Amino acid sequence: PLSEQKNAATIPQRSFAPAPVDDWSDDEPVALPSIAMALEHKSKREEKLLKEVQAEEERLRLEEKEKVAAEAAEREKQRIKVEREAAAEKERSRLEAEAKAAAEKERLQFEAEAAEQERLRLEAEAARKEQLRLEAEAIEQQRLKAEAAEKERLGLEAKAAEQQRLEAEAAEKEQLRLEAEAVEQQRLK
DSSP: OOOHHHHHHHHHHHHTOOOOOOGGSOTTTTTTHHHHHHHHHHHHHHHHHHHHHHHHHHHHHHHHHHHHHHHHHHHHHHHHHHHHHHHHHHHHHHHHHHHHHHHHHHHHHHHHHHHHHHHHHHHHHHHHHHHHHHHHHHHHHHHHHHHHHHHHHHHHHHHHHHHHHHHHHHHHHHHHHHHHHHHHHHHHH
């Protein structure tokens, strides 16, 4: 029992005090063996306690070592996580920049194509307007020429008619004069 061990452990402490000569007499033959047993028991107990302390220290050292290793592993895990997140963010930013650049390039290309289409449309419209203008100008020239030719024809016809009228009038006057002369000749005869 623990109480007996405690009592036995206290025996060597009292045994170092000066003792009367009677304590070493033959009537107490069990004194020396009891002290030796107590000392041996104390030594074993101290050795056991020392081993327990050493085992506890070793356990604490291992726990601390494991704790340090776990913290180091956790730090490494966090470092890898941060590196992966940074790499992922960098890749995302790169892809986003590439997509933005591609979209901008496509937009500029679309605008350039639209501008080219508009330029061609305006050129075609200008060419069509010029063609219509030339056609209208040609029609107007033809109209003016036809109108001038008609005026010229009408002028010539009017001039010819007037000439015929004058000639007929002169012939009629000459006829009347000749007839008058004939009548006068008949009257004089």
